[in-house]
Amino acid sequence: EIVLTQSPTTMxxxxxxxxxxxxxxxxxxxYMHWYQQKxxxxxxxxxxxxxxxxxxxxDRFSGSGSGTSYSLTINNMEAEDAATYYCQQWNYPWTFxxxxxxxxx
Amino acid sequence: QxxxxxxxxxxxxxSETLSLTCTVSGFSLTGYSVYWVRQPSGKGLEWMGRMRYxxxxxxxSALKSRLSISRDTSKNQVFLKMNSLQTDDTGTYYCTRxxxxxxxxxxxxxxxxxxxxxx
Numbered sequence: 545e546i547v548l549t550q551s552p553t554t555m556x557x558x559x560x561x562x563x564x565x566x567x568x569x570x571x572x573x574x575y576m577h578w579y580q581q582k583x584x585x586x587x588x589x590x591x592x593x594x595x596x597x598x599x600x601x602x603d604r605f606s607g608s609g610s611g612t613s614y615s616l617t618i619n620n621m622e623a624e625d626a627a628t629y630y631c632q633q634w635n636y637p638w639t640f641x642x643x644x645x646x647x648x649x
Numbered sequence: 650q651x652x653x654x655x656x657x658x659x660x661x662x663x664s665e666t667l668s669l670t671c672t673v674s675g676f677s678l679t680g681y682s683v684y685w686v687r688q689p690s691g692k693g694l695e696w697m698g699r700m701r702y703x704x705x706x707x708x709x710s711a712l713k714s715r716l717s718i719s720r721d722t723s724k725n726q727v728f729l730k731m732n733s734l735q736t737d738d739t740g741t742y743y744c745t746r747x748x749x750x751x752x753x754x755x756x757x758x759x760x761x762x763x764x765x766x767x768x
Contacts (some may be wrong), residue, residue: 545710576677576697579694586743586761587694592754630694635751637709638684 546607548631548641556649558589563618565633565644567609576614577632578607587630591616623648651675653683653744653759660765661734667764671727671744678702678720681746683727684755685718689740697742700727741765 547570557563567576576594579587588600591607594614604619606631618625631641657669671683678700685697698708698718706718717730727744743759749758 576754579755586758587755588758589754589756592748592756593752598756632755633693636707638696640696643693 545574545637546633546639548639549633549634550641550644551627552644553642554645554647556647557618557621558649559621559623561621561649563621563625563646565616565629565631565646567614567616567641569612569614569633571635572611573633573635575634576607576609577634578616579630579632580627581630582627583630590629621648651746651757653746654759654760655742655744655759656762657742657762659763661672661738662768663735665734666730666732667734667738669729669742669762669764671724671729671759673727673744673746676746678722678725678727681750683720684745684747685729686743686745686755687728687740688743688761692740694750697731698729706751734766736766739764 549568551566578591580590581587595607606617609615628643628645630643652674654672661667674698682699682701684699686694688694696758700720704737715731715733720727741763743761744759745755746757
């Protein structure tokens with residue numbers, strides 16, 4: 545089973561700040577997916593297949609990476625981006641990272 | 650449009666069996682696989698199992714001895730049964746579907762059903 549380690553676990557960012565969340569896999573994976581979750585809500589697909597933005601996701605978000613290292617980046621943090629972000633890999637069995645809680649400063 | 654809706658008992662007593670239903674619309678269970686994902690209260694996401702489009706099942710090895718997934722294609726429903734529940738099984742249970750046969754990632758999620766294990 546591939547273990548995904550996200551960092552940081554929690555972070556705060558000011559409006560307009562650039563944010564980067566990383567996800568490291570214990571073995572190489574083909575793709576990384578990212579989900580956004582706000583309190584009391586279901587996870588939402590956010591970035592799929594490493595770099596493709598899900599429907600409705602603002603283009604200040606981007607995803608990149610390969611092998612064992614992936615990242616989600618927000619250019620110009622906005623208040624609505626405060627949420628918990630999870631990475632997830634698609635090699636069976638499917639596993640998720642522990643999450644990164646992003647708060648607004 | 651694609652919809653998944655979980656339903657279940659809400660409260661389960663320790664050592665009892667959990668039974669959940671995922672009712673889908675907007676697609677056929679013979680065309681797409683349905684996955685179960687859970688989230689212990691205040692914690693992260695865990696894949697539990699899969700009902701494949703062809704009727705095959707896959708389970709998380711950590712849960713395999715307690716978990717069973719089945720379906721009724723005529724009712725557009727997928728069922729999850731997990732026995733010997735304990736308090737750390739408390740959390741929200743989701744069913745989800747991928748984008749397509751060619752595009753991976755969990756694209757569609759139900760609203761989740763909260764399960765509390767308590768005496």
